[in-house]
Amino acid sequence: MKKIGILGSTGSIGTQSIDIIKKSKDRFDLIFISGHKNIKLLKEQADELNPQFVLITDLDAFNEAKKMNFTCKILFGMNELVELINVETIDILLNALVGHVGLIPTYTAVKNKVPLALANKESLVTAGHIIMKEVYANKSIILPVDSEHSAIFQSLQGNKMKNVEKLILTASGGPFRSLSYEEIYNKKAFQALKHPNWTMGRKISIDSATLVNKGLEVIEAKWLFDIPASKIDVVVHPQSIIHSLVQYNDSSIIAQMGRPDMRVPIHYALNYPERINFDIERFDFMKYNQLTFESPDHKVFPGLSLGYTAIEKGNSMPTVYNTVNEVMVNKFLMDQVKFYDISDRIELEMNNHKMIINPSIEEIIALDKEIRMRLR
Template sequence: MKKISILGSTGSIGTQTLDVIRKNPSDFEAVAISANSNVKMILEQIEEFKPKYAVMYEESKAEELKSLLPKGCETEVLSGMEGLKKISSLDEIDVVLTAVVGMIGLVPTMCAIESKKDIALANKETLVTAGELVMKAAKENGVKILPVDSEHSAVFQSLNGENKRDVEKIILTASGGPFRGKKKEDLINITKNEALKHPNWDMGRKISIDSSTLMNKGLEVIEAKWLFGVEAEDIDVVVHPQSIVHSMVQYRDSSVIAQLGCPDMRLPIQYALTYPDRMETDFERLDFRKASQLTFEEPDLETFPCLKLAYECLKAGGTYCAVLNAANEIVVNEFLEDRIGFYDIPKYIKMALDAHESIENATLEQILKIDLDTREYVKKLIDNN
């Protein structure tokens, strides 16, 4: 039985991870779970899964949770970053599944790696901001970084049994989000509710907005560089609206190997938890007689400049990707709060990048400071406009 800590158990990936555990109780145990502030949902999860530990990132919510636990409940409630670090390094766990949103995932992930725990990675920001540090630490500690994102899981599976030297190109697929086919003039006055309506995937609010701007794909390009050891020019993005081909690898003999399946995040989650084995599921099977059309398109970088910004940051190196991520987190939140418009998202991100003096071979402490400084800078830009 694999024992798991889930960072972010109340979000989309976290709840689907618990569904995998629910269906396979003899194979997996949720030893620890965490949430930011959703006391109601984590209380329900405690009652069902009976973890040894539950962490609320907000301390006041941890106190509220403690007061609501039924008499005799043995779950220990922790709080804050220290709580996340503790459940990431427990002796009894085998895997840490990182499904928190944002930079909050970086420090506990590094803590887990240093404690020699394998990582099922769904937190993009960890590799986007500190990919070199994270992968170096994983190698030094003999830790597996197992991708949970459907695209990176597809690449990971398409690389199985192949010689890395034979890889010519990684091809990440994108659904195109809710605004596929639109032009810039169509999107000037787009609202958050329109941006949140993803056509194929059930995702959290932040990642849904990232999908609508194609920043999500940009972050995945950066992740792919670190996960698979390739350069920016060897990573392509194609828009595939059916979301059946989850990504592909092209080899130097011109062969292309792809991973296909119905859009269901539980599949890459389960594969990350069972690797290198596969486990039988009752998930929907892909019926090729019904999947009559698979189409692929070039992404529109003029209409969706965030993807272009991500490529530029990756090529520039240094700490530009950390700035990209921090600025994006702030502007997405501001957009969700109706304080800025859709195209203010790339505008403020570019302003933050233009103002940044990059650092080569940055330490974790420097990356964390750049993250905080960038957030403050972007907030001031928005407040002054």
């Protein structure tokens, strides 16, 4: 039995992980789950799966939860959460938190040698230089949950990084693929949230529409696979069947494919290094008789090029890229700004940023806070 902790169990990745745990009760011992505001769902999950701890990070929600008759112990806040991330308590942590809040749990897991199934890409984007240093020094492991990175991880098995010519990340292109700047200009959040292939949380859905998600993923891949961003290409593949590819020095390309279903990379990460039978629908070639590929349109979707610029400049620039995006996406979701205000503001803030060289975790957290206060 693997002892597992799931952070963000009430979210899109979190609920799909809970689904997997329910189907694999003989393989996983659920030690803790966490949520921010959705205490109703947390209670349902706790009643059904009986974890030892439920962690709540929103104070009002925690106070409400105290009145709700949880049968297990309920804890409040990041400090309590961090206390649980150690090898005595769990064998694997799934970090499915959204945004910058995932940073401390990711950092704590790699520092404490707890194998980490990582969905929270934002933590690697902002602090990849620190997190990967800890991974190498402590011989800990990060198992990617993002479908593209899981595909690359799987396509690298049995091969040597020195033989890799480039990584190719696929992108669906999002709901506005093939529209012009003018057509996209007045689009609202409810339209941007309609992703053609995946059902995801609200923040990543908007990131997919702007292609900032792909920029974040280029940075995530750079750190996970220790490869320069110049060797990471992005190709638009609207069907989302090929999840990503690795091109080798003999011209061979190895790809991983399947139906777009996040439960597959989650299941792979949680069971790694084993491949366990998974009773879900299989891919049917006849349903997808055409797989197509396009170049990303950098003019219509500047969010991707900004990601390349952020990682090229490195240091504190990816934090600016990530935090400004988080703030602007929130505003866009509340109909306070327009679609292109997201990438315009990221560009402006990146241009004005006074670089912090080799930032520490504390400096990254302070910079994130400063940007949030200023852009409020």
